[in-house]
Amino acid sequence: MQFTAKDIAFMLNGTVEGDPLVAVSRLAKIEEGSNGALSFLANPKYEQYLYTTQASVVIVNNDLQLTAPVKATLVRVENAYTSFSLLLEKYNTIKLNKTGIEEPSFIHKSAKIGKDPYIGAFTYISQDVVIGDNCRIYPGCYIADNVKLGNNVTLFPGVKVYFDCVIGNNVVIHSGAIVGSDGFGFAPNADGSYTKVAQIGNVIIEDNVEVGANTTLDRATMGSTYIRKGAKIDNLVQIAHNVDIGQNTVIAAQAGIAGSTKLGESVMLGGQVGVVGHISLAKGTKVQAQSGVGRTIKEEGKSWAGSPAIAYAADMRSNVVVSRLPELERRVNELEKIIKELKNRDVH
Amino acid sequence: MQFTAKDIAFMLNGTVEGDPLVAVSRLAKIEEGSNGALSFLANPKYEQYLYTTQASVVIVNNDLQLTAPVKATLVRVENAYTSFSLLLEKYNTIKLNKTGIEEPSFIHKSAKIGKDPYIGAFTYISQDVVIGDNCRIYPGCYIADNVKLGNNVTLFPGVKVYFDCVIGNNVVIHSGAIVGSDGFGFAPNADGSYTKVAQIGNVIIEDNVEVGANTTLDRATMGSTYIRKGAKIDNLVQIAHNVDIGQNTVIAAQAGIAGSTKLGESVMLGGQVGVVGHISLAKGTKVQAQSGVGRTIKEEGKSWAGSPAIAYAADMRSNVVVSRLPELERRVNELEKIIKELKNRDVH
Amino acid sequence: MQFTAKDIAFMLNGTVEGDPLVAVSRLAKIEEGSNGALSFLANPKYEQYLYTTQASVVIVNNDLQLTAPVKATLVRVENAYTSFSLLLEKYNTIKLNKTGIEEPSFIHKSAKIGKDPYIGAFTYISQDVVIGDNCRIYPGCYIADNVKLGNNVTLFPGVKVYFDCVIGNNVVIHSGAIVGSDGFGFAPNADGSYTKVAQIGNVIIEDNVEVGANTTLDRATMGSTYIRKGAKIDNLVQIAHNVDIGQNTVIAAQAGIAGSTKLGESVMLGGQVGVVGHISLAKGTKVQAQSGVGRTIKEEGKSWAGSPAIAYAADMRSNVVVSRLPELERRVNELEKIIKELKNRDVH
Structure with missing residues (x-):
């Protein structure tokens, strides 16, 4: 794949400043760019690199004012960051363009699979599974009985989905993530041993959710564990049974949410945060990395830190x-x- | 599957109060119950829902005294919680009723497999493996040379068991858990590099243990890492080499135990707890979530909190x-x- | 396998003290040794066991002075620990001696595979993959398009490597580890939703690295996430996008490093440590378990503790x-x- 500065300006609805015929064939950071690379400048902190970069083409904002001569050809656009993201995404789409059903795979005769699927080798699709259109199920995935997937779902290699779970449209789940494993429920017996409480609920993942590598989402004891529309969950996160993760909530790596807790809309949890069970966090709550939240938070939009967590500013002091x-x-x-x-x- | 209130009372040795012929076909929480659902009431805190629930049948305790009219048919039993758990378990057993050996799977000719197995497609069973009766090995599992499994073992999809490990009866291991990976042992060299210390021991999991999704249990350097009878381990837990987890000990998600540490019987660790290496925790020790235990605890049955952990009450103060x-x-x-x-x- | 004390002395260039013809067939700790076992004594703290052990042969240092009679035959060597490690390693090499390509496996016709490989069943090797000599790829691994592996690489069962990643020589990656999953990058939109930032970089793992079970190494947004020569990473560790882990750095289980952070050479992180993004830790920095590092550390070789981390001694006080x-x-x-x-x- 090779494009000229002129091609790129055309794709992004921008204007060329410099040689319109200079060609690029790969993407690079501005500080690492070399001949043949396309870069971008969005953050003013990096402007110094614009004057020294070896990249052939740099995408910049319309309103950028140069303070020294620039060797690279510039493509000026409304928003350099958004335009570059768009190019990254197109690049990635080309990278992840697998189609067809590879052999050996295991697809139960009762399973319904939508249009234009990719199903990798060694993937197992069980009884009564329903898969929407344009789904990419990479090798080594497991989809148990009665699971439903929407359209444009991507399951990277080795994702396991237990029975009865429901996954919406445009969901991306990374390698090794487990959806629908049993909640951790045991009833104590008189002799100190425990009897397992059967976990018969499911996990419901709504549209536009992304789930990170090796994250675990436990099924509800009864009813459903919810990951609401647009939520983004990083790697190695634990979501316990009957948890409800609000719309557009963002959870960083290695955080853990105990059973039956409800996170509101647009909550942000830092890495390694813990939240105890049976509480709720109000809309827009922000929790600093490694903090532990032990009680319900009703005030919206506040920041918290520490273990046990207190108001962020107080914790800093x-x-x-x-x-x-x-x-x-x-x-x-x-x-x-x-x-x-x-x-x-x-x-x- | 559809049952009448009379059927359920018969199964649970209970008595019907209301229409014995009303039918149910699924299970639901009392606050979420709708027409055709079976619920239960055990916790007095939820009694209010009994008078408003849309569930068709509710299992309640014999001694419950009604304070208002109830629309649902009641089934009165000795212990509503235990009776309902029994139903949940039966329901789950029906859900997880796979049998037979699916193709393609890889079973070494020297492996011995007991009666009535389920072995899913893409599962690998290596040389000299011995598997007991009624085991359910889901798709994509890997069982290395010389591993032994007892009876009634369930390995959910994608469990990996390294060579020489031993797993007892009635053990359940969830998807993505790793049993017997190398302990983290490296000897420093003069030039700053490290030489690996070979890890030649194994992991021994005794009867009635449950291991959560994506949990890692490292093999011993020499000898064995032990998970004793009836221990319950949640998701994403790290158990290092030569650790010994006591009988009926319960470890919540994302906790980690460093090398050679010994947890006594009936210890309880909260989520994200860390325990340093080469110490021991007495029987009945309880550690609050996110705490870090840095020294041996000899007093039995005490609660601890904080990082480094101190007595729970002192930590609260x-x-x-x-x-x-x-x-x-x-x-x-x-x-x-x-x-x-x-x-x-x-x-x- | 059975060896006499004389055989062992010959292999280790040592001298026999006692019966040179006594035979051993397995390895054991000195305190657990029984008849037919080979043990070693390196740490003076364990010397008491030398006089009571039931092991048949014990490897000891040349300069050890006996203070009581010993029943076992001794093999005296320059460094008992190193010698025993050597034997452990040989033992393990014999255990892990699989070769050949098992069926069914999926190997794209464009993939290049070096001499003497082991490729387990249900392993997937995609387009344009290059694999060096003497690699052992266990069952159920996934190696995506354009990945390069050096010589003597071991991927234990179920390792997943995303496209374009590069793995050096003598690298060991344990079961369930994920190499090259997407970095956690999302740009906020005006309506509270997020747009994914495509992650088009890769992960580069240099020579002699070991990666633990279920650890996740995210690919760079652009450029590379680096794991430098000789670094050792334990289980369930999270390495975010564009992180750079220095040569011979050691990271204990469940630690997490946020995006774009750079760890210098010979850094040591304890278990469950968190390091925020966009900072750097100087050469030889040591961080105690469960600590959280929130700022760049420029002083080399210092120890830190607490969350937020301060100087180790100050934290203790x-x-x-x-x-x-x-x-x-x-x-x-x-x-x-x-x-x-x-x-x-x-x-x-």
């Missing part, structure tokens, strides 16, 4: 004092000594 | 003060100012 | 005071009361 604690204790010791002297002096 | 630390420091500043004034006044 | 915080607050209350009295006394 407390952390500063924590590092001075030995000094603070020494000062209290000193005060007690002086007070004792003062009292003695008063007495005599 | 300290946490309260942590959130007041900036205020406390301000108060000490103030005291110092006053003291200085008092001393000066004394001097003059 | 602060932790001690944290457990005394309620007491400290009570003392400040008391001081305030006394001061108030003193001031009143002064006034009157």
